[in-house]
Amino acid sequence: MSASNEWPLWEIFIRGQHGMSHRHVGSLHAPDAERAIKNARDVYTRRNEGVSLWVVEAKHISASSPSDKGPLYDPAKDKIYRHPTFYDIPDEVGKM
Amino acid sequence: MMTANEALFQFLLRQGDNALVLGHRTSQWCGVGPVLEEDIALANTALDLIGQTQLWLAYAAEVQGEGKSANDLAFLRDAYDFRNLLLLEVPNGNFGQAIMRQCLFDAFQVPWLTELQTSSNQQVADISAKSLKEALYHWERSSETVISLGDGTEESHAYMQAAVDFCWPYAGEMFCDDAVDEAINTAGIAPLPSSIRQTWIDQVESVLSEATLTKPNSDFAQRGGRDGIRHTEHLGHMLATMQVLQRSFPGATW
Numbered sequence: 001m002s003a004s005n006e007w008p009l010w011e012i013f014i015r016g017q018h019g020m021s022h023r024h025v026g027s028l029h030a031p032d033a034e035r036a037i038k039n040a041r042d043v044y045t046r047r048n049e050g051v052s053l054w055v056v057e058a059k060h061i062s063a064s065s066p067s068d069k070g071p072l073y074d075p076a077k078d079k080i081y082r083h084p085t086f087y088d089i090p091d092e093v094g095k096m
Numbered sequence: 097m098m099t100a101n102e103a104l105f106q107f108l109l110r111q112g113d114n115a116l117v118l119g120h121r122t123s124q125w126c127g128v129g130p131v132l133e134e135d136i137a138l139a140n141t142a143l144d145l146i147g148q149t150q151l152w153l154a155y156a157a158e159v160q161g162e163g164k165s166a167n168d169l170a171f172l173r174d175a176y177d178f179r180n181l182l183l184l185e186v187p188n189g190n191f192g193q194a195i196m197r198q199c200l201f202d203a204f205q206v207p208w209l210t211e212l213q214t215s216s217n218q219q220v221a222d223i224s225a226k227s228l229k230e231a232l233y234h235w236e237r238s239s240e241t242v243i244s245l246g247d248g249t250e251e252s253h254a255y256m257q258a259a260v261d262f263c264w265p266y267a268g269e270m271f272c273d274d275a276v277d278e279a280i281n282t283a284g285i286a287p288l289p290s291s292i293r294q295t296w297i298d299q300v301e302s303v304l305s306e307a308t309l310t311k312p313n314s315d316f317a318q319r320g321g322r323d324g325i326r327h328t329e330h331l332g333h334m335l336a337t338m339q340v341l342q343r344s345f346p347g348a349t350w
Binding site for chain 1: 131132133136137140236237240244
């Protein structure tokens with residue numbers, strides 16, 4: 001089978017519990033979005049991992065280029081004042 | 097005259113054996129499914145069915161009252177003691193045929209288990225309520241796949257038409273009421289299977305038409321599975337593989 005006959009690739013995101021955000025867990029092949037959700041249910045939620053699924057066709061994701069990592073990320077390295085590590089967070093706030 | 101207990105035992109064997117035999121057949125796809133995602137989905141379906149088997153056969157063993165377990169019933173009975181539908185024991189054939197069989201069975205399971213949720217027998221009602229959630233997902237998956245493949249390419253359409261033509265004569269057995277069904281119905285445990293037939297026909301017709309497939313024009317039904325009188329030659333071979341470990345090493349556990 002040639003590559004053009006294959007089902008497109010989908011990236012799968014699962015929300016583990018209410019109040020948390022969706023996290024990327026992996027990818028799979030499926031003919032359309034509905035089937036991608038069903039396949040994700042079978043491939044990634046067999047052990048009760050989630051309460052919500054997102055699927056995104058991989059071609060719709062734009063990624064930063066590894067060769068740009070100097071200009072993109074290095075300038076943030078020496079700006080310690082951007083980290084809110086000097087605050088005491090009360091326990092009642094919960095997970096941030 | 098059949099006692100109430102004997103009728104209940106036979107009814108539970110039918111429930112359990114349907115799940116066990118289709119579960120085992122479906123498990124045979126493990127590692128050889130057409131695509132990775134479908135392979136895992138089929139394995140999940142098989143596990144759902146084996147889980148349902150454990151519940152039905154454990155209750156059957158309790159009703160039988162001979163001190164046996166669900167495992168004894170699954171692994172130490174011969175073909176003529178099985179009470180599953182013939183449709184479920186015939187070999188998988190190709191993927192289209194297997195998914196068509198699953199679809200025809202799911203179209204029965206969903207209304208059937210829905211009715212059983214209000215059984216006068218609380219254990220039957222509880223097992224059915226639990227199994228129904230799984231059956232609904234199986235139905236969603238199998239009916240959509242039948243539609244995609246039937247209304248797919250010329251080649252997939254041909255495979256699916258051959259599949260429904262093959263499965264059709266076996267499907268009618270689901271609705272052939274007998275003395276066990278009458279006794280169970282009188283006791284308020286389950287409706288007569290024939291009372292589900294119209295719902296089943298409607299569901300199946302709608303899927304087949306969306307799949308651009310032709311419903312076979314015959315009411316002929318192969319019988320002999322759910323009463324154990326005449327299983328196909330395939331069940332014995334399947335059981336030989338399924339039961340070999342317990343037959344060779346009686347009582348083996350892990």
